Amino acid sequence: MTKKIHFGWFSQYAGPVGFNNPKATEGADWRQPDMYQKMAQICEKGKFDFALFADHLGISSDSGKSIDSHVLQGVTVCHDSTVLAAMVAAQTNHLGVGATLSTSLTLPYQLARQLASLDHLSKGRVAWNIVTSYSKSAFDNFGHDSVPEHDARYDQADEFMELCYQLWNSWEKDAVVMDKESGMFADPSKVKPIHFEGDYYKCAGPLNMVPPVEGKPVTIQAGSSDRGMEFASRWADAVIVAKQTVDDMKIYYDSLKGRLHKYGRNPEEVKVLFIIKPIFAATEELARQKAAEPVSDYDLHRAISQLSTRMNRDLTQLDLDEPVPTMSEKEITGGQTTLSRHQTQGQRPTLRQIATKEVVGNNLDIVGTPEQVADQLQLIMETIGGDGFVLRVNPHEHQYMQEFVDMVVPVLQQRGAMRAEYTGHTLRDNLLEY
Template identity: 40%
Template structure:
């Protein structure tokens, strides 16, 4: 039996991650904008000793195909994540608080200030998921007709992260001395203004908040392209992966960790968390029935739209009960490479009808259906195979799916020595076993 403790995050959406979760009886109408609902979810995750409570985001509502989006209101009525997590920081004590923020539509100074503030408010529990964004709805909100090319977005992201990390080192850890006797609030020699003149950003100034408690918030990334993996190997401390099998997960794990040496990093400086959706039942049959019921609620308009969005092509003219022709696969992807590749493989290999694909496609993940013991066995297999350092849990329904996991699976994982029984550190870096970085200006 392994003694390695897994890292555990959860992706949180109001009623759950399933496109039909909001249709479930008893679901709150205001779930996506209820601070009381999110507070209860964060406290439940903390009771389950999760490391990261994670909010995905895009700075846009959908403005096209509303006939389909009305049945799947993803990102149509949601909190801005930094505001939400700042509120949750006061309602929790231990769990890490992570959020998506785009390098394509923000300025480094504003983002550095926001996440430094969140790290102070939470006493060292902030995490930033670095994304370049992957839809043109957001682009049009910021003066663009469409997103720039994939490679250009990653070039900009690399410079963005570089500037943000410099800003977080504006002040040395002991710069603010609060010496009342001598009337000295801070030591001027311990301020290090940032002077940056790059391809995408120009900045000459200093961050107006003390260095974050963690040195810098934990950096998360989820790119699956070659460019994305190099970016993660250079900058990320947590990566969300989406491989459906242990074998593929192991290949990704070894590939990404193997790239880190080129950037002067050690493999244990990065935690890879594979995405895992679970539906839990007292028996396999019960879990399968719960899953199939949810799948049956996906309207064909929603299923077709989700496939078209991630395949980056129009599928509206295709009949539902025939396979998608291989010729309809675009030559390349500019948005989510992992999702694009997954759909392309389904079309080429599985020969499913469009209707069947609408019912089975899960954006890179495969839902594991089983008993609590079977879920624990599945997670242990991935961990012991060296295919993951932990999991990004994706619950189809909230709070029910998370409650089932916390109450029925977490105790089994703890009994097997795979999960911690309590938090022993104070910061998110403590929970993940990540070192606090030294200030670059201090030898």
Template identity: 35%
Template sequence: MTTRKLHFNLFLHDTGHHEASWRLPESDPYAHLDVAYHERLARIAEDAKFDSLFLADGPSLFGDVGRRPSGRIEPTILLTALAATTSRIGLIATASTSYNEPYNLARRLSSVDWVSDGRAGWNIVTTAGEAAARNFGLDDQPLHSDRYARASEFLEVATKLWDSWEDDATIADKAAGVHTLPEKVHVIRHEGEHFRVAGPLNVPRSPQAYPLLVQAGSSENGKEFAARWAEAVFTAQPTIEEARAFYEDVKRRVVEHGRDPELVKILPGIVPVIGDTETEARQLDAELDRLIAPEYARIQLAKTLHIDPEALPLDRPLPDDLPDEDEIEGAKSRYTLIVELARRENLTVRELIGRLGGGRGHRTFTGTPVQVADTIQEWFETGAADGFNIMPAVLPSGLEVFTAKVVPILQDRGLFRTEYTGRTLREHYGLPRPVNSHALAAV
């Protein structure tokens, strides 16, 4: 039995990751606003010993409101509710470095870490798209390279703020009348290209020191950012060959940044559609695809590709004259993934819409529990993944089937934990608690 274990993160996404999941008879189309629904899913994942769960977010409406549920509860607020009804599973919120300020966000995330007793994580995004920019008084989104430059400085400021209180700053000495040692609470005096922040943070250093740092961009800038900062990487890789290449590339960059590659966990997304038989699984997959509204999907695909929807006839392949990735200032890696998928498999626009409807470019897999487990094991043992971002096509049923039928197979094979061995999110991922920079300097 191997000593290396899989890591599983549950990607919560309203009624499921298939865009038509909300149209199934059993789905609740208002689930995305139901706190009790999210609490139930979190407890299912915790009972199965998942490392963490994760909420996507952005500072603008997600997609076309006519196509699927689009509104979202702000994730750090929702996570505080989930913290109260769970005790072990990690809680990861998405927040943008382009449309937040380091002080406010560092305080908010540190607070979630306190509320959850050390289970908070931050999925760091730079946020592509003109819609978000216009919500913050900008005429257009910042350039891709500028967003990542700001993100890197944002992390510098945030980590300085999280370190501004030393771990032993608070002594609460009633007899001496000293609560906190002033010399152990530090101003940071950061002055950079994007931020001027004095500090210190107005929250003491949290149980994990600071939240687990997660990153999800796969462009060149994204991979460099991950190599410098990330402790877990969420990525969309549709084939095992592409996943292995990404895994090797990011781990190499991590080493070049002087970091231990074993302390950066890479988790591709997988969208499992599971049936007791292959026929049953394919029937569910076909039912979901039948419910896709192709006109909505074509408009969304056109936005992603930066072309007019009229240039995308449903029963023809993608046009030859698409922009190069260098011309894209939005989500570069996702653009390239979609175009390469369509070209590689010679898909029509209608077929591409069906493929993207299930997982937006993530690995989709339709099969039996054993076949899903075999696929996960192959990726894990052949250098394609340290674990997976589990993205059920339909919720809650897809999660219930995965935890009841796939997880036990992996546990029996010695690939996944049967009990939690730590309490914090960092402990679940096998990561050390960061040493305070002021204490390190003193040593």
């Protein structure tokens, strides 16, 4: 039986990054909703599961230095992802919409209420991309003197999740009556305070909004570190991750799925989706030519700034053409596996090679005709037992996504490797469809 593949769209920067790319849609304005709504509609035409918007809570600098390079390139300038998700949900009917919200810099009550509202307004299509945040600029903006240690942020996140779930459960499933005759909206005996007191949070409850459509929103997480994977195993409905080789994907997939039994979870209920951006064209020769196109110095240096932000390390001082020094993941206060995923199997790539990979986004070097790309995607899924992919595509790049939907998706659909129509009503329905 052909294994079906889930697809999502990941917008890493919902802002000006990419506005000057020659492949950007003419006239697209990152400040207006149309650009994101149009891209989401293309994804919905392709029967994707969701669109996920990253978020950034401050203009970063290179290891505490000037913010000038980030301002110059528009790095970490972006919309609030919750507002953006709502705008996109209003112009789609089936596609899930994912907002990125921090457990370190958001109040649990506020988040639980926002997501419950957005889930009802989108008819059960909201996803919460859970992050703990690592940018010093973000913590500075919220009045914190320092960035907590990596694992400590996850300890706080565990308690954050426990509190949110108690708030969503503060209303029993049948609490809402809506009896017009008696005038009773809800049964008071079924809506109760929670009186939560933990190491990080205190909250009386109950929530003053009814729980999400299915009791809780779909949760997405991108943890690649050991502690991050443990967190995802406990709380996530889907995990998105970037890996450079099929072997590394297999190791991650098996490790993540193998942890789920500890929390009494069915491995089929947690989807592992790998970040990719295939290069394809009508002929293999044209696809190879596309893949060989050089990356501009502008994009290269922007990628290095982005890597510095993710790692909370200044990489701009390193030699572009020397191998990047190996760093212990525990020494990195930001995304701990940002570097190590490029230094697998004894490889020591240069900063130029790593930054180029980040710009192109073509993890696994998936290149060819639409049929060849479909072959590679199917083979990867069959080899690792995975669940699907997310395409990391700039929201300006409508043409790329349109061509993927028009050229690659039909091949997969004809082979029975992807849904041809939506059968569910909610995002969770679509994720659990296969």
